[in-house]
Amino acid sequence: MSHRVEIKKVAPDAMKxxxxxxxxxxxxxxDRALIDMLFMRISQINGCAYCVDLHWRDAMKAGDDARKFNSIITWREAPFFSERERAALNWAESLTLVADTGAPDTDYEEMKAHFSEKEIADVTVVIALMNAMNRLGIGQRLAPAIKVAS
Structure with a gap:
């Protein structure tokens, strides 16, 4: 793989x-766990291995349920998620894939059933932030660090 620009080095103020x-x-x-769930699911959709690894490790350090976090990719089928979490995960998918979904009113109405307007705004900001970070990570070809057993 060819070298790609390291944004943190050449444009540190942009990253800051x-x-x-x-x-x-x-x-x-x-809720911090909800934010981590959204970060994780968005990163899975976008295929950002660096961010999936980072947010999974953050969730585990915070004491979140590994089984639940390992099931985020199958949140529609797995029994571990509340209706509120499902609404947020659905909104995350809708906005992450906005070119395909158009962020339909049905997805927004589902959010309104479980979140206040302020919370909807905050969830939307979380989604936008993670999508931006995924694009930066993928564009730089960031990868999870591999620990070599000694």
């Missing part, structure tokens, strides 16, 4: 600009 948005997301009042 995401910091306040991450801080907002962390303090907005949404």
């Amino acid at each position: 600009a995401f910091g306040p948005l991450y801080q907002y997301v962390g303090a907005c009042g949404l």
Whole structure:
């Protein structure tokens, strides 16, 4: 694989600009586990191995249920998710695949049934942030670090 630009090195201020948005997301009042679920599912859809690995490890460090997080890819079939989580995961898929879905009113109405307007705005920001980060990671071909057994 050919070398790709390392944005953090050549445009550090661009990467630092995401910091306040991450801080907002962390303090907005949404459940941290829900944010991690959304980050994970969006990264799975986009195929960002770096972010899938990072957010899975973050969830495990925070004490989240490994079985549930391993089932995020099958959230529609797995019994581990609340209706609120399902609405958010569906909205994440709808917005991540917006060129195909058009973010239909039915998906938005499902969000309204489980979230306040402020929460819908915050979930939407979470989705936009992770999609941006996935594009940066994939564009740079970031990959999870592999620990070599000694």
